[in-house]
Amino acid sequence: MGNNNQTQKEKQYQSLEKKYETKRPVLKNCLKAFLVGGLFCLVGQAITYFYIYFFNFTEQTAGNPTVATMVFISMLLTGFGVYDHIGQFAGAGSAVPVTGFGNAVISAAIEHRTEGFVLGVGGNMFKLAGSVILFGVFSAFIVALIKTLLIQWGVI
Amino acid sequence: MLIGKQSWTFPNKPVITATGVSGGPFEAKGKLSKDFDILHEDLWMGQDSYEKAQRVLMEEAAQTALEKANMKKDEVQFLIAGDLINQITPTTFSAKTLEMPYVGIFGACSTSMEGLALASFIVNYQGANYILTGSSSHNAANEKQFRYPTEYGGQKPPTAQWSVTGAGAALVKANQNEKGVPVTTSATIGKVVDLGLTDPFNMGGAMAPAAADTIVAHFKDLKLEPSYYDLIITGDLAKIGRDVTYELLQKEGLQIEREKFQDCGLMIYNDDQPVQAGASGAGCSAAVVYGHILNQMKQGVYKRILVVATGALLSPLTYQQKESIPCIAHAVSIEMV
Amino acid sequence: MKNARLLIALLTLVLVGGCNNDGPKESGMALIQTTNPSAVTLNKHTREESDLIEAIETDIEGFKELYDVAVVKGKKDILVAYKVKHLQRFRMKQIEKKVVKHLEDKYPNENFTVSSDYKIFLEAVELEKNMKNPNYSPKKAEDKLQEIIKLQKELT
Numbered sequence: 001m002g003n004n005n006q007t008q009k010e011k012q013y014q015s016l017e018k019k020y021e022t023k024r025p026v027l028k029n030c031l032k033a034f035l036v037g038g039l040f041c042l043v044g045q046a047i048t049y050f051y052i053y054f055f056n057f058t059e060q061t062a063g064n065p066t067v068a069t070m071v072f073i074s075m076l077l078t079g080f081g082v083y084d085h086i087g088q089f090a091g092a093g094s095a096v097p098v099t100g101f102g103n104a105v106i107s108a109a110i111e112h113r114t115e116g117f118v119l120g121v122g123g124n125m126f127k128l129a130g131s132v133i134l135f136g137v138f139s140a141f142i143v144a145l146i147k148t149l150l151i152q153w154g155v156i
Numbered sequence: 157m158l159i160g161k162q163s164w165t166f167p168n169k170p171v172i173t174a175t176g177v178s179g180g181p182f183e184a185k186g187k188l189s190k191d192f193d194i195l196h197e198d199l200w201m202g203q204d205s206y207e208k209a210q211r212v213l214m215e216e217a218a219q220t221a222l223e224k225a226n227m228k229k230d231e232v233q234f235l236i237a238g239d240l241i242n243q244i245t246p247t248t249f250s251a252k253t254l255e256m257p258y259v260g261i262f263g264a265c266s267t268s269m270e271g272l273a274l275a276s277f278i279v280n281y282q283g284a285n286y287i288l289t290g291s292s293s294h295n296a297a298n299e300k301q302f303r304y305p306t307e308y309g310g311q312k313p314p315t316a317q318w319s320v321t322g323a324g325a326a327l328v329k330a331n332q333n334e335k336g337v338p339v340t341t342s343a344t345i346g347k348v349v350d351l352g353l354t355d356p357f358n359m360g361g362a363m364a365p366a367a368a369d370t371i372v373a374h375f376k377d378l379k380l381e382p383s384y385y386d387l388i389i390t391g392d393l394a395k396i397g398r399d400v401t402y403e404l405l406q407k408e409g410l411q412i413e414r415e416k417f418q419d420c421g422l423m424i425y426n427d428d429q430p431v432q433a434g435a436s437g438a439g440c441s442a443a444v445v446y447g448h449i450l451n452q453m454k455q456g457v458y459k460r461i462l463v464v465a466t467g468a469l470l471s472p473l474t475y476q477q478k479e480s481i482p483c484i485a486h487a488v489s490i491e492m493v
Numbered sequence: 494m495k496n497a498r499l500l501i502a503l504l505t506l507v508l509v510g511g512c513n514n515d516g517p518k519e520s521g522m523a524l525i526q527t528t529n530p531s532a533v534t535l536n537k538h539t540r541e542e543s544d545l546i547e548a549i550e551t552d553i554e555g556f557k558e559l560y561d562v563a564v565v566k567g568k569k570d571i572l573v574a575y576k577v578k579h580l581q582r583f584r585m586k587q588i589e590k591k592v593v594k595h596l597e598d599k600y601p602n603e604n605f606t607v608s609s610d611y612k613i614f615l616e617a618v619e620l621e622k623n624m625k626n627p628n629y630s631p632k633k634a635e636d637k638l639q640e641i642i643k644l645q646k647e648l649t
Contacts, residue, residue, distance in 0.1 A: 010351045013352075014353065017396075020361070020399040020400045053615070058612040058644055058645065059612060060610065078309070083309045084307050084308060086309060087311055088312060091311035092311075103309045107307035107309070110306075111300055111307070114207075
């Protein structure tokens with residue numbers, strides 16, 4: 001509340017504070033995110049080929065086991081305390097791919113292990129990833145609904 | 157005795173007779189590792205939760221202070237301590253172990269000086285002969301309380317600060333004409349200052365006005381010049397907060413030499429440790445002041461110092477409700493006599 | 494801790510490597526290299542038949558977006574698998590439509606299955622290799638072809 005009408009003093013101070021604030025190195029971060037994110041995708045592609053090659057998956061169907069494997073790997077990395085260091089270095093590069101989702105789930109699960117399995121792990125596991133699932137499913141539903149309606153009406 | 161608007165002087169000069177400082181593995185790699193009495197190799201400290209580990213830190217710091225003073229715990233009248241975790245429970249549990257009459261205080265990262273000011277005041281007026289005061293924080297417990305899970309791979313901005321795993325405890329006793337000991341001479345209680353900053357990843361910037369406010373009030377109340385002190389040391393303003401506070405003080409007309417204006421959050425870790433802007437946490441100022449700074453005072457490096465511990469009084473709830481960060485700072489002056 | 498990490502990494506490698514045995518061996522490099530397999534028929538080895546599939550193969554190879562074409566003709570079905578040049582992969586769907594249209598216009602009496610999927614291509618190449626083995630029965634070959642077509646139809 002009350003944040004909307006800031007006093008003159010607050011504005012003055014905030015502009016003074018801005019002067020000293022260390023800026024995020026946006027360009028450098030973007031580059032790092034691009035490279036590390038690309039590296040993750042390279043691994044993902046290799047796993048996709050692995051599934052196409054040795055199992056009965058086509059390019060169409062290999063996506064599912066690949067995602068599962070990538071999440072599994074990120075869970076291992078999280079458990080061994082490596083993923084948060086990668087995250088600090090790569091930023092969006094490691095947060096945006098599906099591995100970031102795995103990390104969000106398992107890090108919360110590890111964090112609340114001390115509160116027991118039901119209220120701790122079970123209750124808090126999706127405290128970060130839960131909203132991703134909720135809004136992901138919801139927006140997918142809306143998009144599918146629009147597409148269905150458009151097809152029904154013969155627009156597309 | 158009240159002096160000026162919001163300060164106390166302690167004419168009977170209560171003595172900080174012994175201190176105990178404990179820390180974790182990350183602090184052991186820092187610049188001040190020699191000044192810790194107890195350093196743990198394991199972040200869990202043999203406990204099954206980080207909150208319990210923080211309890212251990214506090215207990216050990218208190219025990220060390222008692223051992224150094226050759227005292228038993230039932231000789232201490234009061235324990236004044238606090239921390240940052242859920243209703244200061246880690247401190248409460250250590251108070252249970254220590255079996256002392258207990259005053260729990262909350263001042264976020266300013267708890268250390270809030271406790272020292274209160275302890276000095278009570279001791280100065282014969283409210284007690286011995287008071288143990290201190291504060292503690294644990295990196296992983298703090299992260300869990302205020303930020304993301306420890307292993308979450310989010311990128312912290314360069315303004316973020318690293319919570320110290322550590323505790324500091326000081327035993328304050330009534331002065332019996334002792335010489336060559338550190339004593340507390342005055343204290344200034346700060347007021348809550350909030351200039352509308354909302355970013356919990358930039359605590360230093362939010363706390364700077366509170367620190368400046370308290371420092372200005374201190375010199376005004378006591379009618380002193382900044383040159384009176386050999387060192388003015390802030391709690392955990394870190395890189396950004398220190399620079400901002402320095403400029404605010406200059407604007408107020410306080411001329412302080414830059415190297416006499418230091419910050420605990422910038423002293424505890426090595427430059428190559430990945431702590432972004434610097435250190436923070438209730439244990440930060442306690443560990444640095446009760447360890448490193450008092451050691452240096454005893455070695456004669458400083459004769460008179462002013463410690464200004466700063467605290468951001470936010471909770472995860474107020475942050476999520478988009479409230480700004482209310483901040484506070486308390487100052488205590490420590491002198492060698 | 495260091496050792497534990499190493500152990501896990503090794504274990505993962507062994508687990509992953511363990512699945513190596515039952516993979517296709519001869520056609521193995523088809524995923525990466527250009528193989529240019531010859532067109533094959535599974536049943537009748539008449540002049541007419543081989544002329545037809547040769548013609549189809551030449552036709553498809555004419556598309557400049559593609560490289561590496563495999564054509565397999567069974568009793569009724571003709572399987573056409575190809576690889577799309579990397580930068581053209583964004584337009585994969587359009588290319589497929591174009592190929593299907595071209596084939597159906599030119600050979601209206603045949604029943605085509607067209608795919609740009611690596612897996613389908615891989616299997617087609619393997620089938621072609623197997624056909625060189627005189628012990629490989631036409632019945633088995635036809636079954637295999639039907640299996641590939643089924644795989645192609647499978648989604649997600």
